[in-house]
Amino acid sequence: MNGIESPAVIGAGLMGKAIAKHQAEHGYQVLLIEIDPGQRETARRELKEFNVTVSSAYPELETRDFIIEAVFEDLNLKKEVLRKASSVARNETIIATNTSSLQVKDMIDEIANPSRFLGVHYNNPADFNPIVEIIETKYTDKALASRTEKWIASTGKHTVRCADTPCFVLNRQSLPFINEAARCLDIATAGQIDFVAKKKVGVALGPFEVMNMVGLNVIKAASRNLEVLGRGYASSRHLQEMNDDNWEIEEVKQVDKEITMLITRRLRGAMIFSGKDIIDRKLCNRNDLDMICKSALGYEKSSPEWLEILEPSVIKKLVDQFITSQ
Structure with a gap:
């Protein structure tokens, strides 16, 4: 697998919708997972002109090669979401957290095969702000991190490698x-x-x-x-x-x-x-x-x-x- 072809975003809040929109604007068919019915309908309405499928079904993540969670900045919530995503994702699928202030290492235990896990922090507003921070853990596969970084750069973002510290840079x-x-x-x-x-x-x-x-x-x-x-x-x-x-x-x-x-x-x-x-x-x-x-x-x-x-x-x-x- 060389590039990323089928991205998915978990969480249809302000950040998740903007990430999905950005990826769709660069030619990708994006899956956006949201369990809250109200937020799901809002996302469908706001993203109806973009190639984004909004769903509540985690099993649909099985077909995706890149999954990023963008739920609220709560460690327990993020762990739960990542655990569910990891349980249905293919073993080679890249899984990322968009956390802005928590440490990536604190979520590793939820990921089967932690070598495919890293931090990919889009900054608000994600469809406009040019900076994306890339955060590896000690388990992250270096080639996978480089491939992720190259793909993000191909969508018009400037990537910055950061240490895994609270709030990054x-x-x-x-x-x-x-x-x-x-x-x-x-x-x-x-x-x-x-x-x-x-x-x-x-x-x-x-x-x-x-x-x-x-x-x-x-x-x-x-x-x-x-x-x-x-x-x-x-x-x-x-x-x-x-x-x-x-x-x-x-x-x-x-x-x-x-x-x-x-x-x-x-x-x-x-x-x-x-x-x-x-x-x-x-x-x-x-x-x-x-x-x-x-x-x-x-x-x-x-x-x-x-x-x-x-x-x-x-x-x-x-x-x-x-x-x-x-």
């Missing part, structure tokens, strides 16, 4: 920034923080816009999972206590100068902290992190660039201020 870079934005609610409104982030920090979308787009439940779960990393990776109380589906982001045309400076320093510190940590721990190479920051996260300047531009004393001050704010 992209979310490890972005979540401290997002949580620090939420902590800034102590001094400003969501609209003011987004305004400063876009105008002064240099991001394409404000952090509250990003949270509303991705989904607060997804951001909350990933942020809690990231806390195992300790210092610098605390989740915001404001975020975790938010009960509404979306942040209310008011239109802002100007922000007080002193507040602007405070927000800018805190967000820049968060951006630099995680970038430095990723590079220091060699979780990916410098150029891949630069691409993630610019292509996936919409940063005008990447964290590696800021680390190269700023004096070490300035970097230390910004990072220390960020950690103190937690």
Whole structure:
């Protein structure tokens, strides 16, 4: 088997539908498995113009050569789904998890023949965001991982090899920034923080816009999972206590100068902290992190660039201020 010809996705939530859509747009007939009747019907309606078959029947996975789960970010749920998929899939079928914050190694026990299992993390929105993270375990067959990576690249994605650590690289870079934005609610409104982030920090979308787009439940779960990393990776109380589906982001045309400076320093510190940590721990190479920051996260300047531009004393001050704010 050289290429991948018959992909399947498990989970018809926001991410699963987008992955299925992306694969169908690149010429594949995609099977999308969803057990919830309401989500199944929504997926059929939204994907009716694409070559996607929506079903609840796991046995249909037997004919597929690539299966990726994209259910909610809950370890027990993902284990259950992977166990069911593995029980019906052919022995040579590639099985992947799209987890954004859990470790791939924690799901290995559910897979018969773990050499065909790996992490393939599409980033939100999956049909638009150009970055896909590839995560091997110690059991993953190297040739299989390379074949998967080549296939994903053939569908127009940029692949990045990442170590199997919580939140991999992209979310490890972005979540401290997002949580620090939420902590800034102590001094400003969501609209003011987004305004400063876009105008002064240099991001394409404000952090509250990003949270509303991705989904607060997804951001909350990933942020809690990231806390195992300790210092610098605390989740915001404001975020975790938010009960509404979306942040209310008011239109802002100007922000007080002193507040602007405070927000800018805190967000820049968060951006630099995680970038430095990723590079220091060699979780990916410098150029891949630069691409993630610019292509996936919409940063005008990447964290590696800021680390190269700023004096070490300035970097230390910004990072220390960020950690103190937690």
